[in-house]
Amino acid sequence: MGDPFRKVSPGDPLVIPAAAYNTFVDTARDYLDRRNDQGQEAHPAARDSGIVLVRNDIDPPQAADRFWVLGIDGPVISPMDNLDEFSNRVVLSGAVPWISTYRGRFVVLLEPLAAGAIGLGVVAGVCPVKVYVNDENHQFADVQNDTCGYLWSGASGAAQILWKESGTGQKWAIVRLGGGRLAPEVLFGRPTSAFSSGATITLDPCDIHGTDSGEANRTVYVKPDQSSYSMTNSTTIPTSAIIPHVLADDGCYYMLGEPVEVVTAMQVDDANRKIQKKTRNVWLPTAGGESGWVDWYANGQECPD
Numbered sequence: 653m654g655d656p657f658r659k660v661s662p663g664d665p666l667v668i669p670a671a672a673y674n675t676f677v678d679t680a681r682d683y684l685d686r687r688n689d690q691g692q693e694a695h696p697a698a699r700d701s702g703i704v705l706v707r708n709d710i711d712p713p714q715a716a717d718r719f720w721v722l723g724i725d726g727p728v729i730s731p732m733d734n735l736d737e738f739s740n741r742v743v744l745s746g747a748v749p750w751i752s753t754y755r756g757r758f759v760v761l762l763e764p765l766a767a768g769a770i771g772l773g774v775v776a777g778v779c780p781v782k783v784y785v786n787d788e789n790h791q792f793a794d795v796q797n798d799t800c801g802y803l804w805s806g807a808s809g810a811a812q813i814l815w816k817e818s819g820t821g822q823k824w825a826i827v828r829l830g831g832g833r834l835a836p837e838v839l840f841g842r843p844t845s846a847f848s849s850g851a852t853i854t855l856d857p858c859d860i861h862g863t864d865s866g867e868a869n870r871t872v873y874v875k876p877d878q879s880s881y882s883m884t885n886s887t888t889i890p891t892s893a894i895i896p897h898v899l900a901d902d903g904c905y906y907m908l909g910e911p912v913e914v915v916t917a918m919q920v921d922d923a924n925r926k927i928q929k930k931t932r933n934v935w936l937p938t939a940g941g942e943s944g945w946v947d948w949y950a951n952g953q954e955c956p957d
Contacts, residue, residue, distance in 0.1 A: 702775050703775075703777070707743060717761070729743060743770060749795035754795050758794075758810070776829050776830040781802070781824075783816055784799075792833055793806065794808075808833045810829065811831070838897075842892070842895070843893060857870060858894065862892075870905050
């Protein structure tokens with residue numbers, strides 16, 4: 653049997669063997685099947701790589717530049733509108749970011765978009781973007797209110813800063829979207845001297861067990877949302893205390909919560925007719941209110957002198 657796929661020379665009569673013809677038909681059918689499958693599974697690579705389609709829905713309408721940051725306002729087509737289209741192709745609606753709504757939910761555009769236009773954007777992975785650097789020690793970034801042109805650096809954020817230009821202010825950076833930290837890290841430190849009250853203290857950094865970290869001392873402030881502070885001049889915090897604090901988005905360290913004195917041990921000193929106690933300061937995110945008077949001794953007994 654001759655070769656059914658033998659090429660034909662110019663001038664030769666065209667005779668197509670059945671085996672060759674059937675192979676051509678099978679190949680055409682396979683091509684059409686694959687093309688139809690791609691229509692049902694649109695943009696599979698983009699879906700897996702963290703690159704999606706996004707529509708510029710900035711209000712009021714305006715053009716968006718490449719590498720702008722838009723808040724993710726949901727899909728353009730919902731499953732209620734068209735389940736097949738929703739399932740086959742992810743198209744997100746991009747809006748002007750606001751921290752309260754879009755923190756951790758944003759896309760970085762890979763191309764300029766006219767108002768209402770659809771293009772490519774990154775929701776996960778590594779990409780360049782401008783970051784407003786508040787502190788060169790910041791390693792994370794997230795959206796800022798009413799700002800599309802850059803991310804805002806901080807002690808936490810949905811984007812991890814892999815590299816950035818030196819200095820503060822607006823800087824080009826390379827970030828990893830989805831590699832950030834949305835909760836600030838809790839740090840610890842011991843007071844460099846005993847203190848009783850005040851808005852600022854100096855802490856020697858340590859771990860949660862009190863082991864010195866070797867870092868430089870930190871100036872730590874009372875947390876901004878604390879209108880009052882529970883410490884009084886009679887509440888002395890010794891250098892043995894381990895005080896939790898965080899690095900806030902403004903680049904300053906703030907104390908977490910407030911100290912509450914708790915009794916850890918008691919004993920009776922019969923010789924001197926005294927009751928002695930040991931106490932420890934426990935730091936609480938928010939201390940509850942003071943209770944009313946509670947009877948400590950029953951049956952008419954009185955506390956010894």
